[in-house]
Amino acid sequence: MRTITRALAGIGACLAAFHFELLVPARAQEADWQKVDETLGRKPMVSDDVRRYGFPRSDLSVTLDGVTIKPALALGGWVAFKPGHGGAMVMGDLVLLETEINPVMAKMIASGLEITAVHNHLLRASPATFYMHVAGHGDPVKLASAIHDALAESKTPLTVAAPAGPPPAVDLDTAKLDQIIGVKGQANGGVYQFNVKRRDPITQEGMALTPVGAMGVATGINFQPTGAGKAAITGDFVLTGDEVNPVILALRTHGIEVTALHSHMLDEQPRIFFMHFWANDDAIKLAEGLRAALDKTASTKG
Known part of the structure; x- marks a missing residue:
């Protein structure tokens, strides 16, 4: 009987190992x-x-x-x-x-x-x-x-060209922009960029979309210098439905054009809307307008 019991235990262990092998390799x-x-x-x-x-x-x-x-x-x-x-x-x-x-x-x-x-x-x-x-x-x-x-069906460059030279300088008071927007920006290809996180998590198919900047679910704000302290700005606000119209009003009140409002995903939770914008004016003035709009959202600072 002990022999049979040991044999059955061995078979059970083999089956368990086999089941484990079916489940784990794709993840591991x-x-x-x-x-x-x-x-x-x-x-x-x-x-x-x-x-x-x-x-x-x-x-x-x-x-x-x-x-x-x-x-x-x-x-x-x-x-x-x-x-x-x-x-x-x-x-x-x-x-x-x-x-x-x-x-x-x-x-x-x-x-x-x-x-x-x-x-x-x-x-x-x-x-x-x-x-x-x-x-x-x-x-x-x-x-x-x-x-x-x-x-390859488009003309999108599929090879990366070597840099032609050092990146262009961002001729703006970036320290002041950081202070107004409330997070630290980063220079990229002559553009000063911000990613502002939301306080609430966003998930899709049960997975948290983190880090939010890398996954495209942080509010993106870009400043491109246009001379004499001015900048062209664009990007997209990441909004819940109840934030959409307060943000529209804040942007338009500060001379910032709303250029698009739409979804980017199909089944995220909570439902998120993306609002794109444009202006070309004094960079500090525009930053203050963007901050007023951010204050209408559940966004983080710092």
Whole structure:
């Protein structure tokens, strides 16, 4: 009887180990991130467990109200990978010309990726640019290949050019801007950028979308110097429904144009709306207007 009991225990242990092997490898196995880098043709910015790849439209010369827009101001496409659900979640925002939308979308759909939004961010820009938000989950290398093949249907640069020289200086009182906005900004390609977090967590498919900046769910504010202390500003506020109209009123009261209001995702919790804006005026004055709008939201300071 002891022999039979030991044998049954051994079989049970084997079955348990087999069941464990079925469940664990997809989670425990390390993704081949080097292969993802090679497929996308660039290195990511890594924040905690998120790898964010930039696809700036450096091939475009876009002007708006006499301002030549730097890629970091409003032409910075990106995709971000976050491990989860036995593989990775991917989210992104691709910058496209009107003629590129349908070819890129067709490739995305054929690869099983989701299109979660297509819309403008700016008004009066020449040429007009549109923004395609995408999502998916699965094997990171397969996701990267699908994104690469879709972007190949556009003229988005798929190789990273060597820097032509040092980045242009940000000729603004950035310390004063930091003080007014309430968080520390960062220079990027001649543009001074802020990411302002919300106090409440945002989730999708049961996963917390963190870090919020890397995953595109922090309020983004960009300043591009236009001379004599002035700046062109754009970006997007991340808002709950009850915050939308108070923020519209605050922005318009301070001479800041609201250029778009829409969703970026399909099933996030809580429901979030994204409000884009534009102005070109004294940078300190605009920062004060943006701060007034931020005060209408559940945003953090510091």
